[in-house]
Amino acid sequence: MGNVIAFNDIVSVADDSFSMSNGLTDVFIDYLLLSGSRLAKTESEKRMVVFLAEKQQTKVGMGNVGFDIVEMPWTSDTFETDKTFVLEMIHHARALSSEKSVWEKMGYEPGQKQLKYSLDSFEALIKRMTINDVDEDNYREWISAAEKDDPINLGFPRCTNHDVLLCLFGCKLCNDS
Numbered sequence: 001m002g003n004v005i006a007f008n009d010i011v012s013v014a015d016d017s018f019s020m021s022n023g024l025t026d027v028f029i030d031y032l033l034l035s036g037s038r039l040a041k042t043e044s045e046k047r048m049v050v051f052l053a054e055k056q057q058t059k060v061g062m063g064n065v066g067f068d069i070v071e072m073p074w075t076s077d078t079f080e081t082d083k084t085f086v087l088e089m090i091h092h093a094r095a096l097s098s099e100k101s102v103w104e105k106m107g108y109e110p111g112q113k114q115l116k117y118s119l120d121s122f123e124a125l126i127k128r129m130t131i132n133d134v135d136e137d138n139y140r141e142w143i144s145a146a147e148k149d150d151p152i153n154l155g156f157p158r159c160t161n162h163d164v165l166l167c168l169f170g171c172k173l174c175n176d177s
């Protein structure tokens, strides 16, 4: 069991895809969600965060939240700024992971070494992404699957307890606590 994050659907043992235990996956998503929710300003940046917020194993099943980098909601128009944003989100997540006040807020202390491994691996995959890899069909598919009452169609509301962006499942941090 566990979750694999890969560049695209072509995964081999020698490539830079990486796998995480189910437990580490939750920590990884929690910190990106916290970081991304603080930093996201534009709609496309918020969409990136909500895409990650949907990776909730309590809702879609343990070991069911792996994804490909190219599946994220990239568009050609905003590609460069969104890529910069995702790299900043990873960077800020690293910083948050060593803050005691954040551990208290989250209710647990993350395993620093494991979290660093997953953030570093994710960063390497994001750095590999170029505008030529953008397939807007993935974006359109994700957007068109969203119901009218999906937070991405309601101006990106936030959890009043955790101040993180909500997704169709609600707040990941509330759901997990």
Ligand SMILES: [Zn+2]
Binding pocket: 159, 160, 161, 162, 163, 171, 172, 173, 174, 175
């Ligand atoms: Zn919450």
